[in-house]
Amino acid sequence: MPPLLMLKELKKVFAATRGLPPVEVLAGVSLDLEKGSFTCVVGPSGCGKTTLLRIVAGLETASSGRVLLEGVEIEGPGARVGLVFQEFALFPWRTILGNVTFGLEVRGDLTAGERKARAEYYLELVGLRGFEKRYPREISGGMKQRVAIARTLVVQPHLLLMDEPFGSLDAQTRNAMQEFLVDLWLRTGITVLFVTHNVDEAVFLGERVVALTSRPCSVRHIYPVPLEYPRDRTATQFVEIRREILSYLAKESGADE
Amino acid sequence: MERLPLSANERGRPRGLDYPWKRDQALSASWSLALRLITPLTFIAIWQLLCSSGALGATPSPWQVLGALWSLATKPDPYLHATLWSHLGASLFRVIGGFFIALLVGVGLGLLMGWYPLVYHSLHPLVEMIRPVPPFAWVVLAILWFKIGNAPAIFIVFLGAVFPMIINTVSGVEAVDRVLCEAAATLGANSRQILWKVVIPSALPQIITGLRVGLGVAWMSLIAAEMVGVGGRGLGLIIDISKSTWKLDYSVAAMVVIGLIGFFLDFLMRRAERALLRWR
Numbered sequence: 001m002p003p004l005l006m007l008k009e010l011k012k013v014f015a016a017t018r019g020l021p022p023v024e025v026l027a028g029v030s031l032d033l034e035k036g037s038f039t040c041v042v043g044p045s046g047c048g049k050t051t052l053l054r055i056v057a058g059l060e061t062a063s064s065g066r067v068l069l070e071g072v073e074i075e076g077p078g079a080r081v082g083l084v085f086q087e088f089a090l091f092p093w094r095t096i097l098g099n100v101t102f103g104l105e106v107r108g109d110l111t112a113g114e115r116k117a118r119a120e121y122y123l124e125l126v127g128l129r130g131f132e133k134r135y136p137r138e139i140s141g142g143m144k145q146r147v148a149i150a151r152t153l154v155v156q157p158h159l160l161l162m163d164e165p166f167g168s169l170d171a172q173t174r175n176a177m178q179e180f181l182v183d184l185w186l187r188t189g190i191t192v193l194f195v196t197h198n199v200d201e202a203v204f205l206g207e208r209v210v211a212l213t214s215r216p217c218s219v220r221h222i223y224p225v226p227l228e229y230p231r232d233r234t235a236t237q238f239v240e241i242r243r244e245i246l247s248y249l250a251k252e253s254g255a256d257e
Numbered sequence: 258m259e260r261l262p263l264s265a266n267e268r269g270r271p272r273g274l275d276y277p278w279k280r281d282q283a284l285s286a287s288w289s290l291a292l293r294l295i296t297p298l299t300f301i302a303i304w305q306l307l308c309s310s311g312a313l314g315a316t317p318s319p320w321q322v323l324g325a326l327w328s329l330a331t332k333p334d335p336y337l338h339a340t341l342w343s344h345l346g347a348s349l350f351r352v353i354g355g356f357f358i359a360l361l362v363g364v365g366l367g368l369l370m371g372w373y374p375l376v377y378h379s380l381h382p383l384v385e386m387i388r389p390v391p392p393f394a395w396v397v398l399a400i401l402w403f404k405i406g407n408a409p410a411i412f413i414v415f416l417g418a419v420f421p422m423i424i425n426t427v428s429g430v431e432a433v434d435r436v437l438c439e440a441a442a443t444l445g446a447n448s449r450q451i452l453w454k455v456v457i458p459s460a461l462p463q464i465i466t467g468l469r470v471g472l473g474v475a476w477m478s479l480i481a482a483e484m485v486g487v488g489g490r491g492l493g494l495i496i497d498i499s500k501s502t503w504k505l506d507y508s509v510a511a512m513v514v515i516g517l518i519g520f521f522l523d524f525l526m527r528r529a530e531r532a533l534l535r536w537r
Binding site: 057076081082 | 436437440441442443444446447454455458459461534536537
């Protein structure tokens with residue numbers, strides 16, 4: 001079976017603005033994602049991880065190269081590829097339930113009752129039943145991100161992109177959210193592409209960790225993480241893989257200066 | 258339960274005055290009502306005292322104004338041809354009619370200008386050149402085009418209300434968080450759905466501000482236009498006619514009604530605002 005997602009020699013150059021020279025962000029990124037896999041992407045800060053995700057989500061167009069989802073070129077944003085933002089991006093004027101039903105409303109094929117039932121199923125899945133009538137400002141950061149995940153999953157995307165989704169959360173909430181995400185992935189079997197600058201997070205979550213070079217970025221190395229879920233951060237092998245990736249990143253960031 | 262000792266900071270601080278950003282620590286209902294009544298009542302008392310002492314010359318006192326209100330409301334004045342209610346009704350009809358026309362045009366144009374750069378660049382210079390012209394300056398043209406009656410007055414109301422609505426709607430749309438639009442797009446929304454389901458609700462607070470400001474400007478513009486007889490009736494006309502008949506108490510009575518109605522209209526707008534923006 002062909003991979004679910006294929007990135008072929010993706011290049012991206014941001015055009016010159018305000019007298020500043022053009023910036024080459026992606027220098028030919030190639031990567032395949034198998035259906036149902038969990039892939040984490042790490043790289044030095046500012047290396048273009050977010051740009052890569054935005055291209056896959058269809059929010060940005062590549063300067064050259066191809067993005068194929070199930071063999072079909074991505075032509076713009078849509079419900080087939082879900083994106084979870086670091087800043088949650090919930091609609092503050094909608095209740096939690098209203099946020100989750102949004103994607104079903106714009107699709108327009110279900111009755112209000114069916115939309116509500118399906119949204120409730122996903123709120124149950126992320127452990128937020130009972131909060132349907134709250135507004136986003138009334139719940140915590142971790143809960144907001146779980147709402148954002150439910151909102152994305154409810155339209156059943158074929159691929160889930162996550163852009164440092166736990167970056168703004170405190171350490172405890174962050175760990176809890178990582179465990180929650182592993183559990184969710186094991187239960188739903190969705191394909192995940194997860195961008196982070198946190199190596200510990202990447203090794204805890206991913207079946208493999210893709211290390212990018214500094215800008216303009218390409219894939220430097222793919223580290224398999226052959227550990228059982230749920231993972232133990234203190235296990236020898238976990239620590240070893242982590243150390244290996246960290247030392248690579250330290251070298252790569254150093255080369256930048 | 259054991260009570261902890263109060264810190265020096267907590268002791269003796271009047272509640273509700275110390276942390277203005279804490280809405281739930283706001284004044285109690287009776288306190289705020291009392292404060293809201295004290296200032297106007299003091300104002301009226303001082304006014305009455307000054308009149309009784311003769312310091313304000315022929316200025317009608319609050320008591321005389323009350324009397325004028327009573328006679329205006331109960332019997333039609335020979336010079337005004339109608340009672341206060343008829344004039345009040347005319348003014349209200351015009352301000353409400355003109356307001357809703359301005360709402361459709363102003364919010365509509367504001368959305369298009371804020372969302373489509375093409376529309377913005379085509380209309381912005383024209384809007385910004387008509388905007389500084391006081392609505393009152395249009396009176397002669399309004400009468401020329403619409404004759405005397407409700408129509409020119411509604412036109413003046415429209416001119417007063419429409420610009421604050423356009424300006425505020427445009428800046429509300431410009432301030433929409435692009436991430437929310439992107440989130441909607443990745444959930445499958447098309448650009449029309451993004452406009453209706455993301456842009457409009459997120460610009461709504463500022464749109465409502467535009468409606469409030471617009472209604473206030475419209476009310477003032479209408480009274481000014483009525484004072485030069487644009488409608489043949491109206492609260493503004495009472496002031497104008499009383500000027501010629503030297504009925505100062507009628508003038509001030511009309512001013513009081515104008516102020517009260519303005520306050521009431523804004524009160525309705527704030528009610529609507531609170532109902533529509535419960536999520537904040």
